[in-house]
Amino acid sequence: MAISSEKTTTTGPVSSKKGGLRTLPFIIANETFEKVASYGLLANMILYLLGDYHFKLTTGANILFLWNALSNFTPIIGAFLSDSVLGRFRVISIGTVTSLLGILVLLLTAVIRKARPPHCDLMPVEKCEPAKLGQRLLLYSSFALMSIGAGGIRPCSMAFGADQIDKPENRENERTLQTFFSWYYASTGISIMIAVTVIVYIQDKVGWAQGFGVSLGLMAFSTLMFFSGTSLYVKVKGNKNLFCGFAHVVSAAWKNRHLSLPPQNNFDGWYYHKGSKLVTPTDKLRFLNKACIIKNPSKDLNPEGIAKDPWSLSTVRQVEELKALLKVLPIWSTGIYIAASVSQQSFWINQATHMNTELFTRHFHIPAGSFSVFTLLSLTIWVALYDRLIIPLLSKRNRKRRGDQPQLRPGFTFKQRMAIGLAISCLATSVAAVVEKKRRKHALINGETMSAMWLVPQYSLVGLAEAFNAIGQIEFFYSQFPKSMASIAVALFTLGMGFGNLVGALILKIVDDGTKNYNGGNMSWLPDNPNQGRYDYYYWLLTLLGLVNLLYYFFVSWAYGSCEERKIWDEEEEEATEKVLKEEDLSKSKESAVFAA
Structure with a gap:
């Protein structure tokens, strides 16, 4: 009576033939080369802004600060899109192509002479001709494209890799995931290490165009590697109700704020999915529990047991997902x-x-x-x-102490x-x-x-x-x-x-x-x-x-x-x-x- 007949959405693999360790080189290579390219540009960019665009030190530093901040904020948007609408594969694909375009535009600023103000060695830089609006917009557009690309790649690559190897039936599943997380982060560190040494050296000793060209080549290889594994990936679909569900919970909790909470063991008082183990909400953040209270089954639910108005009634799972975030x-x-x-x-x-x-x-x-x-x-x-x-x-050591007893995670x-x-x-x-x-x-x-x-x-x-x-x-x-x-x-x-x-x-x-x-x-x-x-x-x-x-x-x-x-x-x-x-x-x-x- 108080049960939704709506099916629980699974995020598990859709085929046992897909995924596995064989897909990880494509995924890790994608983010590794993206980081070599982007961090190699960021590490030395202040010198490019000062020497070729004649920005003052404070102005150049502020530009780079905003670029870095934007590159850290866009991943949350990418995460929302991947988890709620597009899925991780599509978001990474969009991010990879966008990053490639951003580096290409940056390379054009170094190759096309009129894309920058005339060369000037005067000090201070205020005596030099400043960059024109069009020149600045071209430069800023490259930064914006790379930030958007980072927003698609960085929040999804690790989770996308975990999708490929997360197999609950495997007893070593947790250990495999922990190893993947650690080595993924280590590969990220190595890629940045290469960026701040090799890429910076090329920019300093050879030239900006050559340095940016190397970054473009690495990003192109990253793109090729990622799409090469397309047929092998486990592609988890986005849950379109996830973030709307958060809004539904807040709305329903507010509308039901005057209701009293039913007893925890009163299963008929809560709205939950059929077959779900989440049949009652937890005691923490109890004010949100009112979002899943069924006031009147005949008015709140349709004949199939689904809520007539999702803005007035949410499932226990939706409530617990929002609680997990908060x-x-x-x-x-x-x-x-x-x-x-x-x-x-x-x-x-x-x-x-x-x-x-x-x-x-x-x-x-x-x-x-x-x-x-x-x-x-x-x-x-x-x-x-x-x-x-x-x-x-x-x-x-734990095995020696505990013998055949269940072991704690070391x-x-x-x-x-x-x-x-x-x-x-x-x-x-x-x-x-x-x-x-x-x-x-x-x-x-x-x-x-x-x-x-x-x-x-x-x-x-x-x-x-x-x-x-x-x-x-x-x-x-x-x-x-x-x-x-x-x-x-x-x-x-x-x-x-x-x-x-x-x-x-x-x-x-x-x-x-x-x-x-x-x-x-x-x-x-x-x-x-x-x-x-x-x-x-x-x-x-x-x-x-x-x-x-x-x-x-x-x-x-x-x-x-x-x-x-x-x-x-x-x-x-x-x-x-x-x-x-x-x-x-x-x-x-x-x-x-x-x-x-």
């Missing part, structure tokens, strides 16, 4: 500050320009912008050690990893403060330039912080959402990075304006010349804010409660998937019998 938001918000802290590395690059960048010999200098390679190295090395050494050792939990990452980020900024104080003393008192290799520890700590916090965040979100919301799990991380860029810019603005006359002059803590400022004070402030954020994380993590990795809706999807596979096996058996006959 419940993780406090923990998600703690990742915003770590992104803000990492975005301050432009000051570390400026420090490097005032230090001795020789490595082993005076004939070899590390470019200031390439020191971020140490962040990527530490991230990649830790992921490899954790997955291939630490986890196997812990598993072996290693750190998702929430533990996020906490460790936040703590290490605080350590990184405190180390940066100590190193800067020492560097400044050497420069002002001793008149010496300290070795830039002193910056390596703070860069490496940032890599460790990201390895713990970023991977922990993504796995946590993925484990707490139904598979129909998998792309949102990844997009939440990039959305946090986007807000982190904005928060970082806000902190910088407040500090720069608030410390203008710190030494009786007109300069703040953060002038262009670090010898004239107090970057170390700024780093200590970031450390303090990081500690406050860590305490906030402990509170919201405690408030969140138990982190169960298996949800009822996943059990439903597993059963639906197994049913599909059994039907396929039965069909194959019948075909074999026919051919045998």
Whole structure:
């Protein structure tokens, strides 16, 4: 009587012949080459804007900041489209082609002479002819296209890869997924490492047109690789009711706000799918439970048991999906500050320009912008050690202790990893403060330039912080959402990075304006010349804010409660998937019998 006859939508594979490990090279190559191309452009773009477009430093920095922020915000739109309408395959396809077009337009700005203002070596750049409106629009359009492309690729590639190997009937399914997540993130780190070294070197030593041309070639290869695997992919269809369902829940909860909640064991009082295990809502965020209360079955439901007005009555599953999203938001918000802290590395690059960048010999200098390679190295090395050494050792120890008893998952939990990452980020900024104080003393008192290799520890700590916090965040979100919301799990991380860029810019603005006359002059803590400022004070402030954020994380993590990795809706999807596979096996058996006959 209180049951919808509507079928539960499965997000499982549609064919046992599709998917599997054989599809992963196509998917990982797609995002890897996209990142090599885009990050290689971003790392050195400020020099292109200053030298070829005659922008002032602050103007060029603001352009790049907006580009980076936009590239982190568009993935949430891509996630919505993939999960609710188009599906992940179509969104990745659109994003791949759009990124290719964006890099092509950028290459045109370097190849076509009239696409840029006339060459000028005058200083300051204000004396040079500025870029015309049409020239700027062509440049901005390339940035916009690449950001749109990133919005299609970045939130969906990881979830699309998980679709190919997520097989609930496999006992090692969880372990396989964790390994995939770790190595996917490691491949991302390696791709960015190549971008900030090889691509930047080509741009500096050979030319902008050649550097952009290499990026275009890599993106074209990425596009070819992805579409080569089209016939092999598991293509999960978008659930068109997902995001409308969120609006339905809010509307129904508001309309029913004056109703009293029925007892939890009163199954006839709740509206749910036929055969669903989600027959009663959970106790958390109880105000949303009123969205699935059936007031009058004859008025609320049609003869098939389906709600007549979805804006007045939602299913229990719809309510729980919205709850899942709302419940993780406090923990998600703690990742915003770590992104803000990492975005301050432009000051570390400026420090490097005032230090001795020789490595082993005076004939070899590390470019200031390439020191971020140490962040990527530490991230990649830790992921490899954790997955291939630490986890196997812990598993072996657990087997010895527990014998044949059911074993707990070895290693750190998702929430533990996020906490460790936040703590290490605080350590990184405190180390940066100590190193800067020492560097400044050497420069002002001793008149010496300290070795830039002193910056390596703070860069490496940032890599460790990201390895713990970023991977922990993504796995946590993925484990707490139904598979129909998998792309949102990844997009939440990039959305946090986007807000982190904005928060970082806000902190910088407040500090720069608030410390203008710190030494009786007109300069703040953060002038262009670090010898004239107090970057170390700024780093200590970031450390303090990081500690406050860590305490906030402990509170919201405690408030969140138990982190169960298996949800009822996943059990439903597993059963639906197994049913599909059994039907396929039965069909194959019948075909074999026919051919045998």
